[in-house]
Amino acid sequence: MVNREATRQQGKEAKRQGGSERIQAAYAALESVTDPEIPVINVIEMGMIADVRVDGDRLVVDLTPTFVGCPAIDVITHSIREAMRSIGETEAAVNVVYEPPWSSDRITEEGRRKLKEFGLAPPSARCESGMASIDRVACPFCNSKNTSLESIFGPTLCRSIHYCQSCLQSFEHFKPV
Amino acid sequence: MSLNYENLAALTPRLREAVVNLLYRMADDELLIGHRDSEWTGHGPILEADIAVSSMAQDEMGHAQAYYQMLHELGEADPDTLAFGRKPREYKCAALVCLPKGDWAFTIVRQYLYDAAEMIRLTAFAAGSLRPLAQLATKLRGEEKYHMMHGRGWVLRLGDSTPESHERMQAALTQLYPYAMGLFEPTEYDEHLAQAGICPREDELQREWESAVAPVLTEAGLKVPEHLEPVYGGRVGRHPAALKELLDSMQLVYKIDPGAKW
Numbered sequence: 071m072v073n074r075e076a077t078r079q080q081g082k083e084a085k086r087q088g089g090s091e092r093i094q095a096a097y098a099a100l101e102s103v104t105d106p107e108i109p110v111i112n113v114i115e116m117g118m119i120a121d122v123r124v125d126g127d128r129l130v131v132d133l134t135p136t137f138v139g140c141p142a143i144d145v146i147t148h149s150i151r152e153a154m155r156s157i158g159e160t161e162a163a164v165n166v167v168y169e170p171p172w173s174s175d176r177i178t179e180e181g182r183r184k185l186k187e188f189g190l191a192p193p194s195a196r197c198e199s200g201m202a203s204i205d206r207v208a209c210p211f212c213n214s215k216n217t218s219l220e221s222i223f224g225p226t227l228c229r230s231i232h233y234c235q236s237c238l239q240s241f242e243h244f245k246p247v
Numbered sequence: 248m249s250l251n252y253e254n255l256a257a258l259t260p261r262l263r264e265a266v267v268n269l270l271y272r273m274a275d276d277e278l279l280i281g282h283r284d285s286e287w288t289g290h291g292p293i294l295e296a297d298i299a300v301s302s303m304a305q306d307e308m309g310h311a312q313a314y315y316q317m318l319h320e321l322g323e324a325d326p327d328t329l330a331f332g333r334k335p336r337e338y339k340c341a342a343l344v345c346l347p348k349g350d351w352a353f354t355i356v357r358q359y360l361y362d363a364a365e366m367i368r369l370t371a372f373a374a375g376s377l378r379p380l381a382q383l384a385t386k387l388r389g390e391e392k393y394h395m396m397h398g399r400g401w402v403l404r405l406g407d408s409t410p411e412s413h414e415r416m417q418a419a420l421t422q423l424y425p426y427a428m429g430l431f432e433p434t435e436y437d438e439h440l441a442q443a444g445i446c447p448r449e450d451e452l453q454r455e456w457e458s459a460v461a462p463v464l465t466e467a468g469l470k471v472p473e474h475l476e477p478v479y480g481g482r483v484g485r486h487p488a489a490l491k492e493l494l495d496s497m498q499l500v501y502k503i504d505p506g507a508k509w
Contacts, residue, residue: 137390138383139309168313168379171386221295222397223302227390231295247389 092159096122096129099153106142107226110188113146117176120167129154129162134172137227137247174246186210190229191243207243209234217241251376251444255321258377262443265436266377267321268339269446272482273368274314275340276430278330279490280361281307282497286348296351299397303358306390313383331501335491341481343426345490352405352415353423359398360427363460366391367452376444399463406467413468420464421472428453428477 100122103113113119113133120132131150135143147164154162170176174193177185182192191210204222206215207230214236221231222245229242252258258266284304291297315326323329343361348354369391372384405412431453440446464471480486500507 137306137309138313138386139306139390141305168386169382171382171389173389221298222393222400223295223299225298227302227305245393247392 090124092124092129093122095157096131096154096159096162099157100131100150103146103149103153105136106145107228108185108188108190111177111181111184113150115178115181115184117178117181118146118172120170125163127161129159131162131164132167133164134167134170134176136172138168140227172247174244177244185244189241191232191241193244193246204230204243204245207232209237209239210241211239212237253378255317255377255379262439262445263321265439265443266380266445267318267323268434268436269440270314270318270321270380271339272341272434274311274318274329275338276344276361276365277307277311277314279338279340279344279493280358281305281311282493283344283346283348284354284358287354292351300354300358303394303397306394310387310390313387317379317383327501328505331498332505335486335494336484338486338490338494339482339484340486340490341426341430341432342478342487343423343429343481345481345487345493346423346426347489349419350415352412353419355398355401355405356416356419356423357427358394359402359463360423360460361430362391362394362398364427364430364452364456366395367455367459368446371447371452372445375446380445402463402469403467406464406469416467417469420469424471425475426478428475429479429481431456432477432479432482434482 097114097119100114100119101112105111105113105116105118108116116136118133118136120134122129122131124130131154133143133147133150143166147166150164151162154160154164177193185192189210191207194204194207205219207217207219208215209217209232212234214234216235217232218235219230220233220240223229224231224242228244228247230245231240232243233240252262255263255266281304284300284307287297287300288304289297291300311330312326315323315329318329319325324332343357346357349357366388369384369388372380373388375381375384402416405416407413431449433449437446437448441448441451446452461471
């Protein structure tokens with residue numbers, strides 16, 4: 071929790087001290103860019119924006135990908151460029167970076183709430199806590215923890231599949247990474 | 248350990264050559280095992296297994312791409328050309344990842360031995376002195392954790408389930424272990440990479456790997472055969488015939504239309 075909070079604060083802080091209107095406008099435009107596999111949550115809520123800055127004359131967005139092999143990276147990069155173009159940043163650069171490494175701890179509270187609403191259980195644990203952490207994930211529909219892990223891998227790289235013994239439904243979970 | 252090489256440009260020419268060689272080994276292993284895993288897509292024994300092996304294929308190919316990208320930043324060709332545009336002799340993958348996919352036991356044993364080796368290497372890279380590689384390794388480790396959970400689960404389940412599953416698993420292990428040892432084929436660059444704090448020596452990594460997999464194999468009721476000769480050659484471009492067949496199929500589209508846009 072502390073970590074998530076810290077990340078969020080850092081994000082806000084960056085916005086504030088980045089200061090310039092250009093950067094604020096860029097953050098605002100980024101709110102409209104979503105992950106095509108989970109269209110309810112934007113790239114900021116997802117914790118994928120590592121930095122926005124002005125380098126010389128050019129606006130630069132650093133994107134830290136959820137999974138290195140995520141096939142949506144190109145689409146997201148493209149959408150970010152489009153969003154930047156829409157606010158007049160025609161030369162904006164989007165870099166894919168691994169530092170900070172994306173972790174599911176970077177998803178904001180608002181992002182977690184939206185994932186749950188979407189029917190996707192938010193990451194159940196801190197990413198380092200290992201194996202036991204995805205055995206008993208709270209069901210996003212009825213909140214029961216009487217659930218079982220059905221498959222470590224799901225329809226996208228970032229999801230596992232679970233079954234709720236209380237409401238008898240299968241559900242997907244965003245894996246802690 | 249303190250970070251000595253903040254970026255790729257900080258490498259000396261000799262070290263740069265060593266890192267290029269190391270990255271080719273990593274990238275080619277990932278690409279090839281990813282391709283072998285993808286051959287299960289639509290053919291897995293059960294739906295969840297099919298999805299899992301396909302997801303792991305996607306992960307490994309993504310990892311290969313990240314290593315190729317780093318190679319590109321070191322002055323090598325672009326990732327697509329590196330993945331699809333080379334001749335078999337130019338690949339630096341171990342024979343383990345070239346072998347045809349075999350039965351499910353073979354696939355599970357290969358993937359488990361491979362992932363365990365990769366995890367050890369990534370952990371070493373993450374603590375190593377080359378910052379861009381340490382960053383990437385930190386990221387990849389988080390993903391590989393799920394491969395390890397998956398592999399360990401299947402090894403334990405099949406190792407002492409039915410006599411047939413045990414027999415197939417033991418046969419796969421006996422066949423594959425010498426190939427897995429070949430992942431640690433010594434190269435002329437080992438000493439230099441170790442001294443620079445970028446990657447420990449191969450024999451050191453191998454010892455660590457052996458002590459990581461032994462308890463799981465034992466728990467699964469499987470025996471590591473004794474007096475094994477590792478299968479070497481991959482790191483210097485000597486590969487089993489299976490690699491050429493695989494590349495012929497994998498590179499087919501690229502060769503017909505090298506600049507194709509998807």
